[in-house]
Amino acid sequence: MLDKYAIIPIAVFVFALIIAPVLIYFDSGTSGTSLASRLQNLMTPRPENRFVWPTLAAISVFLAFRNWFRLTWPPNIICLITYLAFAGVSSLWAFKPELSFIRFVAQVMILTSILLPTMLAAPTTDIMRGLFLCYAFALALNLFFVHNQSPIYYDNVNIGYPGYFPFKGHLGECAVIAFLLALHEMLYSGHRRALGIMVVIVAIYLTILSKSKGSFGIGIIAPLLAGLTLITCKRMRLSPAIVLLPIPIFYAVLSKVYGNLVNRISWYLYGNYTLSGRTIIWDFANYEIARKPLLGWGYQSFWLVGPDAPSIVDAPGWVKTMPSAHNGYLDTKLEMGYVGLALLLIFIIATLHAIGRVLDRDPARAWLLLSLALFVILTNFLESNWMRGADTLWLIFVILSAEAGRYWRTSHLVDRR
Numbered sequence: 001m002l003d004k005y006a007i008i009p010i011a012v013f014v015f016a017l018i019i020a021p022v023l024i025y026f027d028s029g030t031s032g033t034s035l036a037s038r039l040q041n042l043m044t045p046r047p048e049n050r051f052v053w054p055t056l057a058a059i060s061v062f063l064a065f066r067n068w069f070r071l072t073w074p075p076n077i078i079c080l081i082t083y084l085a086f087a088g089v090s091s092l093w094a095f096k097p098e099l100s101f102i103r104f105v106a107q108v109m110i111l112t113s114i115l116l117p118t119m120l121a122a123p124t125t126d127i128m129r130g131l132f133l134c135y136a137f138a139l140a141l142n143l144f145f146v147h148n149q150s151p152i153y154y155d156n157v158n159i160g161y162p163g164y165f166p167f168k169g170h171l172g173e174c175a176v177i178a179f180l181l182a183l184h185e186m187l188y189s190g191h192r193r194a195l196g197i198m199v200v201i202v203a204i205y206l207t208i209l210s211k212s213k214g215s216f217g218i219g220i221i222a223p224l225l226a227g228l229t230l231i232t233c234k235r236m237r238l239s240p241a242i243v244l245l246p247i248p249i250f251y252a253v254l255s256k257v258y259g260n261l262v263n264r265i266s267w268y269l270y271g272n273y274t275l276s277g278r279t280i281i282w283d284f285a286n287y288e289i290a291r292k293p294l295l296g297w298g299y300q301s302f303w304l305v306g307p308d309a310p311s312i313v314d315a316p317g318w319v320k321t322m323p324s325a326h327n328g329y330l331d332t333k334l335e336m337g338y339v340g341l342a343l344l345l346i347f348i349i350a351t352l353h354a355i356g357r358v359l360d361r362d363p364a365r366a367w368l369l370l371s372l373a374l375f376v377i378l379t380n381f382l383e384s385n386w387m388r389g390a391d392t393l394w395l396i397f398v399i400l401s402a403e404a405g406r407y408w409r410t411s412h413l414v415d416r417r
Contacts, residue, residue: 003125008060008117009399010130012110015052016390017138017174023048025145025164049106053390057109060116067120074405076350077115080398083343084111087299087387090336094298096305103300103389110390111398118402127403128368132185135178136195139202142171146209160211169383172212173393176219176375179203183223184368218378226370230359240359240370241352277318278326278382284315285325289333296337300388303331324388328380332387344386348377351397354404361407369400 023046064071073081087104094100118127142163151158152168160168178199185196207216225244232243262279288302288310296302303311303324312320325331332341351373359366376397380386385393 003122005063005117005121006125006127006130008056008063009114009127009402010134012056012113012390013131013134013392013395013399015048016395017134017392018141020046020048020390021166021170022141022164024166049390053106053109053113056113060113063120064116070120071116072119074354074408076347076354076401076408077119077405079343079347079350080111080115080401083340083347083387084108086336086340086343090295090299090340091301092298093295094301095310096301097298099305100298100301106389107387110395114395114398115402118399119405121406123406127399128181128184128365131399132178132181132196132199135174135181136199138174139178139199139206142174142206143202146171146206151209158211161206161209163206163210168210169212169215170392172207172210172215173379173383175203175206175210175212176215177372177392177396179207179219180223180368180371180375183371184364187364214382215379218375222374222378223367223371226367226374230363230367230370233356233359234363239353239356241349241356244352275382280316281319281322281325282327282330284319285327285330285334288314289330289337292337293333294337294339296333296335296340299335302334324384326383328384328386328388331384347401348373351401351404354401354408358404358407365403365407369404372396372400 084107087107088101091097091100091104121127142165145164146161149161149163151161153159161171162168163171163174165171165174182196182199182203185192186200187193188196207219229240229243232238233240236243262275265275288297297310302309303322305311311322315322325334329341329344332344336343352370355366355369355373358369376385376393379393383393385391385397388394
């Protein structure tokens with residue numbers, strides 16, 4: 001079932017995933033617009049944002065005020081709030097304090113519209129089902145756009161279709177999220193399974209057309225790794241966070257033994273040694289991190305903050321045009337230093353642990369949540385999504401964290417009884 005509280009977080013995704021990018025698409029013309037124009041669109045405040053986010057946040061606060069006795073705050077949500085609070089404090093020393101604070105306030109409204117209604121929703125509410133229907137509609141709409149547009153060309157090479165999104169990578173991410181949600185739907189019988197199969201087929205088709213190699217590869221790895229992790233958790237009675245910990249340790253050891261594994265992986269995936277130029281951006285980002293390592297440049301106060309920004313003044317060549325470092329962990333260090341990165345990692349670990357609590361009551365739901373979490377976690381090694389406004393991958397991680405928190409709340413109440 002879907003109750004009145006769940007309508008609000010689903011409305012957040014309807015706006016962020018469908019309405020907002022479609023409006024931007026028609027405002028900027030066709031998919032053939034220049035990169036400079038697209039970056040300008042990212043910097044220009046949208047009038048619809050000034051209405052939608054305050055309205056959804058106000059409704060959420062009103063509902064929470066009326067039902068405050070039903071609210072509980074699981075540990076992973078407390079970690080998220082702490083991470084968010086530090087982002088707000090960082091505006092005090094930000095390169096552009098006013099702009100940083102405005103973006104922080106917008107982030108507070110967005111998260112309020114997801115967290116409060118989700119935590120108020122009844123235990124029987126299937127929010128992930130509503131999310132699946134939202135993504136299924138987005139795929140159907142993108143089919144229309146893709147078949148009525150030309151692919152993006154770079155140096156006379158077809159690099160993929162963007163659909164109604166500003167960049168073709170966003171279409172790949174949308175398709176993979178829909179793919180994972182559809183796999184979960186296929187576990188049920190009847191029309192849910194039939195619709196899930198249809199969405200899986202369309203998702204694979206659009207992922208191929210988008211030429212998003214990273215999303216495609218991670219979309220295969222994430223559900224397989226999630227399944228193996230949860231099987232291990234069940235048999236050894238361990239938290240997913242503990243089971244997954246050896247992977248980054250193993251990667252660090254291999255890097256020491258065999259040298260730079262990123263270059264080797266890049267060659268096999270992209271046919272070059274720079275991850276399609278990402279390592280050049282990362283070198284610049286690490287240089288800027290070293291200038292302010294502890295607290296960073298301030299939340300959302302490094303990229304896209306004007307012509308005098310360090311991302312333009314200090315960056316070499318084409319790096320000046322970048323909207324991000326194409327790595328969520330580097331961008332977190334850029335904006336909030338190592339303190340911010342530590343808070344982000346604590347939030348991620350707490351969410352993985354919370355998903356382990358879901359495993360005891362609903363293994364299929366735990367697998368879906370962990371698959372989505374791993375997709376977002378791994379994608380952030382190639383793209384920047386952590387706490388970046390209404391970025392859909394960031395919103396996915398927030399809502400799955402809240403969903404895991406709902407299970408923690410229920411099990412906590414049972415334990416108390």
